[in-house]
Amino acid sequence: MQLKSAQLLCAWEFTTPVLTSITTLASTAASEDKSTNELSQVTKIENLRSNAKLLLSNDPERTTNMLSGAVVALAMIPEAVGFSFVAGISPITGLWTTVILGFMASAFGGRPGIMSGASGAVAVVIAPLVAKFGGEYLPACAILAGIIQCVAGKLKLGKWIRLVPHPVMLGFVNGLAIVMTKAQLSHFTGLGSTAATSTMVGLTTLSMIFMKVIPKVTKAVPASLLTILLTTLVSKVFSLPAKTLMDVAGAETFKGGLSVLPTLALPSVPFNVATLKIIFPFAATMATVGLIESLLTLQLVDGLIDTGKRGSTSKEARGQGIGNIFSGLIGGMGGCALIGQSLINVEAGGTGRLSGITMACTLGAGLIAFAPLLGQIPLAALVGIMLLVCQQTFAWSSLRLFGKIPNLDALIIILVSYITVVEDLAIAVVSGTIVSALSFAWKQSTMVFAKDEGVDENGWRVFKLNGPIFFGSTQTFESQFDMKSIKEDEIVLDFSGSRVYDHSAIQSINMISEKFGENGKKVHLRKLSPDCQLLLANIHEGGVPPYESIERDENDPAYTPVEDSEKFAIA
Structure with a gap:
């Protein structure tokens, strides 16, 4: 059956019923329960009434x-x-x-x-x-x-x-x-x-x-x-x-x-x-x-x-x-x-x-x-x-930014403008976003470091970590420790000034702990968030880990590695 689209465009008296029907269907499909659906329908109807009043006023x-x-x-x-x-x-x-x-x-x-x-x-x-x-x-x-x-x-x-x-x-x-x-x-x-x-x-x-x-x-x-x-x-x-x-x-x-x-x-x-x-x-x-x-x-x-x-x-x-x-x-x-x-x-x-x-x-x-x-x-x-x-x-103000913003940001403005002109919008936006993301990841990867705090009252060597630990910074993180120059038998890695963001970081922490263990040293992980501890425990599946967690703060925020902590819960 074919309908002339003039019924939608010229017959104004049918506009409101058509909109009401379609919006009600869309609302019903999106609703998760009956009460939410009813509230959504009331909102849609009120919006339609408001638009109708605007047309007639x-x-x-x-x-x-x-x-x-x-x-x-x-x-x-x-x-x-x-x-x-x-x-x-x-x-x-x-x-x-x-x-x-x-x-x-x-x-x-x-x-x-x-x-x-x-x-x-x-x-x-x-x-x-x-x-x-x-x-x-x-x-x-x-x-x-x-x-x-x-x-x-x-x-x-x-x-x-x-x-x-x-x-x-x-x-x-x-x-x-x-x-x-x-x-x-x-x-x-x-x-x-x-x-x-x-x-x-x-x-x-x-x-x-x-x-x-x-x-x-x-x-x-x-x-x-x-x-x-x-x-x-x-x-x-x-x-x-x-x-x-x-x-x-x-x-x-x-x-x-x-x-x-x-x-x-x-x-x-x-x-x-x-x-x-x-x-x-x-x-x-x-x-x-x-x-x-x-x-x-x-x-x-x-x-x-x-x-x-x-x-x-x-x-x-x-x-x-x-x-x-x-x-x-x-x-x-x-x-x-x-x-x-x-x-x-x-x-x-x-x-x-x-x-x-x-x-x-x-x-x-x-x-x-x-x-x-x-x-x-x-x-x-x-x-x-x-x-x-x-x-x-045209954002004329962007021309005044050159020399006042990082060179890479200026390059991205030029790159996206060029690709938009010679190729198309989608490629330009995706390319610019990828370059910006890689640039951000590279900068963040160089910001992690371990500060040697010396020996504490227990005779343990303390390293306070700073900066984000993620896939891009694991190599920098691992290069912070010279196993042979550390004389103490027990090491503390203090995470209070750092954040762990992905599985690569978890593996890196585990690997560093194992290397210390191979050199006859015991590692203590201080202030590591509960979700990271769960992931580390999950790696060993009940085995003996080459570290122990100390000063666990349950109020520490879970900031991303574990989206479903129950999945990784320790028995």
Whole structure:
């Protein structure tokens, strides 16, 4: 059975029941017991009632969110069209992907204000799939990617985005600003005549001037919306040879009417193992790239919108997943959050979910009822806005950091920026994070040392350990002791100034103790946390260890090696 997606986009009276049903299902699946489920349902219903009141009220916040969403809907068109060409599919497919994904991700995502749609990062991933196997596999790939993202949200894997260091974030936004700028500058080539090129340059400059001047005159209407209207008016009044959105996407995309509506249906590919083998590698990559870009966008928007609450990475992963699933069901290409459009939205005052929902509904309604008018908007009006967004996206303050921060951190900023430009976002972020992690591990590995405290009242030689002991520092730790130069028969290793972090450290402690034992010395381990003692005891499985634990402090914190102490409990 096929349903016209216009039922979701145009019939507002059905919006609340649909949202209530889906959110109730999601809440039920996530609940662990009946009471938690009931509380979650009440919360969802209250949120829906609050959103309904906002729609029906004359609240200025509602107006601002709706206007900002309408502006972003226009800014979405050239991007979605361009990404469709990259993926090798029809522009109308990319536009409807933006409508459906934008609506679902805004309704169920983890950070109000984020705009989602067909994206370049995803387009690059799926282009080989379309080229080799055909476009019919693309919707199935989008659905599978959405399922993977929903699972990632359920497992709370989005929290790992916290491990992305600040230099990587700076490099990412700088590289992204360069990529977006290159995409906008490409619109100035191949215009065919000097007059067309001059018009493109002139209208782009004019739109940028409008963006700077309008906020100083009035803030009642978003500057970006007035910029688009005024630039279009100038183009028409003076009959300028301006390149329009219709020129970019073709007349077929902007013909309008019900014929452009997509249908809601399962992909027309065989549901078997062979199909899964084809689409799974692309879907897994698409899900990963989409989540990385979406969660980085969430972090950036968190920094711009100061509401006292951080966005939920798990909910954002789920929202993107739901959006990609529905995108596949209407034959779309899938996508993710878009940083450029999200910044336009936030700058225009769009800080609520209503802005993203309005963007999707405005774009959908425009493709049906106002397509010919939308097609007449000069491309230069949107290019000018995007160029200013690029300028605002670039972290200019990072340039002043060079010479004031460690050289390696500066190198990471440059590395991530470069890889973002020449490769893609996911590789850049992963590479930068790995380099940062290895750098941190190396620095920590050199910080462990054993201070000789001399002989105590018992005649024991005491070594006070300092610094972290983990896989990277075990060699440094082991090199601290010269067995032959120590004359005392009993040795104390004092761990009060150190921390043991992994199994490599446990093995290293055991090995050092055994070496002392081979040299006729007895080792006393002082202030070693209870969980480490359990792991050491487990190594010997009831045998006689080459050490004894002294001054055991049961109040000492268990700081990581044992996640389940009962598993390692001593009989």
